[in-house]
Amino acid sequence: MRITLNGEAREVTEGQSVASLLADLGIQAERVAVELNLTIVDRQTFTGTSLRDGDRVEVIGFIGGGRSDDDER
Amino acid sequence: MSDDRLTIAGIDFRSRLWVGTGKYKDFIETQKAIEASGADVVTVAVRRVNITDRKSENLLDYISPKTYKILPNTAGCYNVEDALRYARLARAAGISDMVKLEVIGDEKTLFPDTAGLIEAAKILVKEGFIVFPYTNDDPIVAKRLVDIGCQVVMPLAAPIGSGLGIRNPYNLKILMEAVNVPVIVDAGVGTASDAALAMEYGADAVLMNTAIAGAKEPILMAEAMKYAVWAGRMAYKAGRIPRKLYATASSPIEGML
Numbered sequence: 001m002r003i004t005l006n007g008e009a010r011e012v013t014e015g016q017s018v019a020s021l022l023a024d025l026g027i028q029a030e031r032v033a034v035e036l037n038l039t040i041v042d043r044q045t046f047t048g049t050s051l052r053d054g055d056r057v058e059v060i061g062f063i064g065g066g067r068s069d070d071d072e073r
Numbered sequence: 074m075s076d077d078r079l080t081i082a083g084i085d086f087r088s089r090l091w092v093g094t095g096k097y098k099d100f101i102e103t104q105k106a107i108e109a110s111g112a113d114v115v116t117v118a119v120r121r122v123n124i125t126d127r128k129s130e131n132l133l134d135y136i137s138p139k140t141y142k143i144l145p146n147t148a149g150c151y152n153v154e155d156a157l158r159y160a161r162l163a164r165a166a167g168i169s170d171m172v173k174l175e176v177i178g179d180e181k182t183l184f185p186d187t188a189g190l191i192e193a194a195k196i197l198v199k200e201g202f203i204v205f206p207y208t209n210d211d212p213i214v215a216k217r218l219v220d221i222g223c224q225v226v227m228p229l230a231a232p233i234g235s236g237l238g239i240r241n242p243y244n245l246k247i248l249m250e251a252v253n254v255p256v257i258v259d260a261g262v263g264t265a266s267d268a269a270l271a272m273e274y275g276a277d278a279v280l281m282n283t284a285i286a287g288a289k290e291p292i293l294m295a296e297a298m299k300y301a302v303w304a305g306r307m308a309y310k311a312g313r314i315p316r317k318l319y320a321t322a323s324s325p326i327e328g329m330l
Contacts (some may be wrong), residue, residue, distance in 0.1 A: 020107065031131065062118065
């Protein structure tokens with residue numbers, strides 16, 4: 001099945017959990033926030049939350065920045 | 074000066090110089106500059122994790138949340154909805170309930186949209202966030218922010234990244250008198266004397282990024298800023314002499330030939 005991950009299409013296995021997706025990506029779960037279809041996923045439920053076809057997933061972390069002028073826009 | 078702590082929302086802050094982590098050459102330079110600045114608070118931006126290049130290192134490998142207080146910001150948000158979304162994501166990432174709230178009004182000036190700021194701050198305070206609002210040097214807006222539950226205000230000295238220094242010292246002074254919460258001067262500092270001046274006026278702390286990261290020698294400038302903030306704070310506490318138009322002799326007249 002296909003999801004949109006950070007704005008890009010990605011094939012994932014049917015019913016894959018958020019925790020397993022992060023593991024596949026090599027991302028440390030404790031340093032990120034995950035948004036699923038615009039709703040924040042509680043980190044306690046990463047393992048129990050299964051993805052569905054067409055889901056929009058955002059994985060968010062912290063980068064260098066202190067000021068609005070760091071923004072590339 | 075070591076017992077001269079700043080406390081906001083029950084959190085003790087060791088340093089009165091707070092720094093951003095953007096615009097450095099690399100993470101090593103970021104780390105060294107922050108060490109040299111003596112800051113214990115660093116601001117970070119909230120962005121999508123790089124999925125394609127997982128080898129890319131993480132800022133937090135260099136700036137450990139164990140050593141520093143991480144203050145996520147909502148930089149780049151131009152409306153209330155986006156600012157709320159970024160703030161909530163930052164908290165969900167599990168580092169802290171603090172958020173430096175920016176609702177930017179205009180790309181050219183990066184001045185805050187104060188109406189949007191108040192609206193967003195109100196919601197986030199209700200949700201239990203410790204809101205650090207980036208605002209104008211407007212005492213009335215600062216009072217409104219305190220009224221709705223902000224425990225600190227962060228007025229600009231000049232436009233973000235401009236290095237113009239304190240454009241309106243009198244407004245800043247009025248603002249500091251108008252609110253009973255700590256005031257952190259944020260944005261617009263260009264060099265050490267600007268930071269010292271902000272502290273002499275009575276600011277509780279100064280936050281900067283570009284003035285350090287954009288200097289020819291960022292690590293040296295970080296250190297200069299540390300001393301400037303100390304000097305300004307000490308001078309403020311010591312109490313400056315009044316300005317007088319004419320001379321007052323320092324040496325006694327008695328005993329002269």
